[in-house]
Amino acid sequence: xTARPALVIAAGAAVFAxxxxxxxxxxGYGMSLAIAIANYAILATxxxxxxxxxxxxxxxxxxxxxxxxxxxxxxxxxLPWPIVVLAAAVNGTLLAFVVGLSTLRLAGIYFVIxxxxxxxxxxxxxxxxxVKVTNTVGRYVFLDTDQSMIYWQLLGLAAIxxxxxxxxxxxxxxxxxxxxxxxxxxxxxxxxxxxxxxxMLFVLSALFMTLTGAIMAPRWTYIDPAIAxxxxxxxxxxxxxxxxxxxxxxxxxxxxxxxxxxFDWLNANxxxxxxxxxxxxxxxxxxxxxxxxxxxxxxLSRSRTKPEPETDRKAHSAEARP
Amino acid sequence: MTTLLQVxxxxxxxxxxTAVREAGFTVAAGEVTGLLGPNGSGKTTMMxxxxxxxxxxxxxxxxxxxxxxxxxxxLIARGGIARTFQLVRVINDMTARENVVAGLAFxxxxxxxxxxxxxxxxxxERVGLGGRAEAQAAELTYVDQKRLELARALALSxxxxxxxxxxxxxxxxxxxGGIALIRSLSQEGVTVLMVEHVMSAIRQLCERCVVMNxxxxxxxxxTTAVMSDPAVIAAYLGEEDD
Amino acid sequence: xxxxxxxxxxxxxxxxxxxxxxxxxxxxxSRIMNLAYGEFVIAACFAALILFTSMGISPLLALxxxxxxxxxxxxxxxxxLLTPLVRRAPNRGAxxxxxxxxxxxxxxxxxxxxxxxxxxxxxxxxxxxxxxxLLGTTxxxxxxxxxxxxxxxxxxxxxxxxxxxxxxxxxxxxxDPVAAGLVAIDVRWAAAAAFALGGAIxxxxxxxxxxFLTFNANIGVVFTMKALIVVIMGGVGNIAGALAAGLILGLxxxxxxxxxxxxxxxxxxxxxxxxxxxxxxxxxxxARAR
Ligand SMILES: Nc1ncnc2c1ncn2[C@@H]1O[C@H](COP(=O)(O)OP(=O)(O)OP(=O)(O)O)[C@@H](O)[C@H]1O
Ligand SMILES: [Mg+2]
Numbered sequence: 001x002t003a004r005p006a007l008v009i010a011a012g013a014a015v016f017a018x019x020x021x022x023x024x025x026x027x028g029y030g031m032s033l034a035i036a037i038a039n040y041a042i043l044a045t046x047x048x049x050x051x052x053x054x055x056x057x058x059x060x061x062x063x064x065x066x067x068x069x070x071x072x073x074x075x076x077x078x079l080p081w082p083i084v085v086l087a088a089a090v091n092g093t094l095l096a097f098v099v100g101l102s103t104l105r106l107a108g109i110y111f112v113i114x115x116x117x118x119x120x121x122x123x124x125x126x127x128x129x130x131v132k133v134t135n136t137v138g139r140y141v142f143l144d145t146d147q148s149m150i151y152w153q154l155l156g157l158a159a160i161x162x163x164x165x166x167x168x169x170x171x172x173x174x175x176x177x178x179x180x181x182x183x184x185x186x187x188x189x190x191x192x193x194x195x196x197x198x199x200m201l202f203v204l205s206a207l208f209m210t211l212t213g214a215i216m217a218p219r220w221t222y223i224d225p226a227i228a229x230x231x232x233x234x235x236x237x238x239x240x241x242x243x244x245x246x247x248x249x250x251x252x253x254x255x256x257x258x259x260x261x262x263f264d265w266l267n268a269n270x271x272x273x274x275x276x277x278x279x280x281x282x283x284x285x286x287x288x289x290x291x292x293x294x295x296x297x298x299x300l301s302r303s304r305t306k307p308e309p310e311t312d313r314k315a316h317s318a319e320a321r322p
Numbered sequence: 323m324t325t326l327l328q329v330x331x332x333x334x335x336x337x338x339x340t341a342v343r344e345a346g347f348t349v350a351a352g353e354v355t356g357l358l359g360p361n362g363s364g365k366t367t368m369m370x371x372x373x374x375x376x377x378x379x380x381x382x383x384x385x386x387x388x389x390x391x392x393x394x395x396x397l398i399a400r401g402g403i404a405r406t407f408q409l410v411r412v413i414n415d416m417t418a419r420e421n422v423v424a425g426l427a428f429x430x431x432x433x434x435x436x437x438x439x440x441x442x443x444x445x446x447e448r449v450g451l452g453g454r455a456e457a458q459a460a461e462l463t464y465v466d467q468k469r470l471e472l473a474r475a476l477a478l479s480x481x482x483x484x485x486x487x488x489x490x491x492x493x494x495x496x497x498x499g500g501i502a503l504i505r506s507l508s509q510e511g512v513t514v515l516m517v518e519h520v521m522s523a524i525r526q527l528c529e530r531c532v533v534m535n536x537x538x539x540x541x542x543x544x545t546t547a548v549m550s551d552p553a554v555i556a557a558y559l560g561e562e563d564d
Numbered sequence: 565x566x567x568x569x570x571x572x573x574x575x576x577x578x579x580x581x582x583x584x585x586x587x588x589x590x591x592x593x594s595r596i597m598n599l600a601y602g603e604f605v606i607a608a609c610f611a612a613l614i615l616f617t618s619m620g621i622s623p624l625l626a627l628x629x630x631x632x633x634x635x636x637x638x639x640x641x642x643x644x645l646l647t648p649l650v651r652r653a654p655n656r657g658a659x660x661x662x663x664x665x666x667x668x669x670x671x672x673x674x675x676x677x678x679x680x681x682x683x684x685x686x687x688x689x690x691x692x693x694x695x696x697x698l699l700g701t702t703x704x705x706x707x708x709x710x711x712x713x714x715x716x717x718x719x720x721x722x723x724x725x726x727x728x729x730x731x732x733x734x735x736x737x738x739x740d741p742v743a744a745g746l747v748a749i750d751v752r753w754a755a756a757a758a759f760a761l762g763g764a765i766x767x768x769x770x771x772x773x774x775x776f777l778t779f780n781a782n783i784g785v786v787f788t789m790k791a792l793i794v795v796i797m798g799g800v801g802n803i804a805g806a807l808a809a810g811l812i813l814g815l816x817x818x819x820x821x822x823x824x825x826x827x828x829x830x831x832x833x834x835x836x837x838x839x840x841x842x843x844x845x846x847x848x849x850x851a852r853a854r
Contacts, residue, residue, distance in 0.1 A: 189395050190477075
């Protein structure tokens with residue numbers, strides 16, 4: 001069927017080892033691109049981990065990302081880094097549990113809107129709290145770190161994410177999610193605890209988003225709720241994941257790389273038409289690549305190897321006799 | 323003869339409509355029981371109540387004496403009740419084998435990996451889909467999708483198999499094959515409760531029948547006796563007998 | 565203070581109700597979740613602004629141009645951009661996802677065009693900004709005009725849906741497109757017409773909003789969100805529900821701003837919304853199971 005696990009994991013490890021060398025060859029600009037790619041690679045892959053099989057479109061990515069970033073902004077200078085990261089993970093997990101438990105029974109559009117509304121609510125509450133209670137608008141994040149450190153941490157997180165995703169994809173949990181995505185009623189009637197499976201994946205996916213926010217926080221040096229909870233981050237995550245394709249683990253990456261480069265180029269050259277072009281790209285994806293790049297590749301290779309499906313209705317009827 | 327399934331006082335309302343009304347009947351272990359009734363009489367709703375897809379407003383469902391009323395469907399499935407759907411439901415973008423593995427991987431004693439694949443292939447063979455294991459479910463014909471659904475239900479190694487008009491829409495030779503398949507399952511010890519409109523199939527397969535009309539049970543007993551019951555004839559008056 | 569909060573809440577609420585009515589038509593009948601809805605509201609704001617400042621056309625007259633334009637543009641968008649999605653969608657869920665994604669792209673395009681044309685600054689103009697004495701407080705005359713027009717248009721739309729053949733066809737499609745098709749209703753036409761009517765209502769709402777609020781190219785999403793909140797609170801496709809929910813939301817905001825903390829207004833709206841979504845997913849008034 002597919003390649004042997006040990007082989008796949010070894011190949012993945014080799015790729016990541018090579019990527020770890022990037023800071024030794026890249027200049028400042030190259031590093032900032034590499035960080036942007038790593039950042040969105042984690043967000044989009046983590047997003048697809050949950051939304052791919054279940055087909056729930058979540059716009060709450062930045063809620064978790066922002067919680068991670070804010071935890072660092074608040075605790076970063078008072079506690080040692082590993083404990084700060086742990087605190088961020090705990091916050092993100094708790095939030096994901098509460099959100100997941102209350103929303104995963106909402107269907108389709110309601111989930112989309114809820115996830116968006118929730119993010120806005122969190123942003124408003126944090127803003128209000130900062131203004132009223134702590135009397136600040138934003139916070140400074142002065143941490144002893146540099147681009148390479150941030151990059152390596154993101155890379156490590158990405159490695160864990162891909163490994164996790166790969167193992168889940170081969171596990172019963174991953175299979176359960178595919179069944180749920182195919183037909184949730186069927187899933188229940190074959191014995192799948194759909195709520196539990198969805199919740200586990202949702203929390204896991206949120207955990208990676210939170211950690212990304214925590215790692216990225218020191219890059220800004222200054223953050224306020226509008227930066228940390230910028231809905232644009234959720235939107236871009238969705239676009240990238242969908243462009244790449246959410247049915248495969250490596251799919252989102254195929255969207256992240258070209259779009260990060262494109263956005264960067266647009267921002268540098270057409271800062272005033274950024275949104276317009278973003279919108280056009282989005283429309284093109286929806287109309288031309290409904291399954292994403294990965295889906296298009298998959299379809300191409302499948303149509304080359306697979307024979308036409310059998311359509312003769314009676315061909316097998318005699319075999320039904322025992 | 324031991325009672326496998328016991329339904330009593332079961333009631334389900336949808337808004338103002340009472341789809342199932344204080345219904346009670348039993349299914350004996352090892353038998354094939356027919357669930358009949360005109361369109362809209364509440365048969366599918368009854369299946370949904372037994373399998374946990376709907377929660378009843380009143381009444382109880384017992385499986386070998388144990389109360390399973392209102393339990394969540396995945397627990398009921400693991401407890402040994404498998405079902406097919408009136409409108410066939412397969413996972414379109416999975417292969418036939420994967421569809422059956424879905425039934426194996428989450429049951430009480432789950433199978434996974436190579437063991438699951440082997441067992442899935444055996445079950446596919448059993449329902450007449452041998453050699454179609456790699457086909458996408460969406461590409462299968464209607465009959466084959468029905469067979470696939472049955473294989474998936476069997477994968478749960480159920481104590482009770484609920485079939486909702488599984489024979490509907492088959493042509494004459496397919497129907498014979500289907501009837502023979504259900505009979506052989508029964509001979510292997512699977513208890514079956516089947517909703518069916520095809521009277522010839524009921525006569526051939528069912529030892530006992532339960533008849534519903536407008537949500538209530540109007541008759542229950544041996545098939546031949548039930549068929550001549552005036553209440554049943556009244557319920558079907560104007561309905562075509564196959 | 566109370567009357568003031570009440571009156572301005574009523575004005576906001578009337579506008580919300582009107583704007584939400586268009587969205588509930590688009591979503592309920594045409595099955596398109598239009599995330600670019602608010603951008604069309606803002607586009608109408610800018611249209612009214614230009615007509616007023618450069619040609620001296622009063623916003624109320626501008627309605628006669630802008631609302632039909634909203635109808636025409638929405639009709640074209642439905643026919644050209646959305647019909648392919650409707651055709652290819654195997655089921656309602658797939659159409660929902662596709663339409664979310666497509667209108668999401670549209671959101672950026674419309675917003676991008678407005679940014680390119682008008683920049684990101686806030687704009688407003690002054691029309692009938694004379695204070696009026698009412699119920700013991702003073703309120704700007706334009707707010708009262710807005711409230712009156714919003715309620716008039718909302719009632720007109722409502723009676724159109726309730727008492728005309730076309731309106732009845734749209735309601736039938738909202739309940740069950742398949743059955744509607746069986747009784748010889750042209751479902752495609754009804755869906756396109758409802759989407760276009762929704763666009764016309766959005767445009768009307770935009771013109772009214774421009775009379776008393778400052779706006780910029782970025783705030784469309786606020787109107788989309790509020791319209792969505794009202795639609796979901798009122799129950800999808802429920803016109804009377806949208807009217808009531810809009811007024812409730814406007815009043816709640818106004819009272820929170822007056823008596824609690826202006827900084828919490830938006831937070832409170834979202835909190836109300838999330839609570840409704842969790843506790844009554846069919847809407848405050850939509851007890852009917854479908
Ligand atoms: N989810 C539901 N919501 C509202 N009403 C329902 C629902 N499911 C079923 N009903 C109604 O309950 C009644 C019984 O329906 P049910 O599907 O159980 O009948 P049935 O006996 O299976 O009919 P058929 O032979 O046509 O399959 C019908 O009037 C149906 O319209
Ligand atoms: Mg039925």
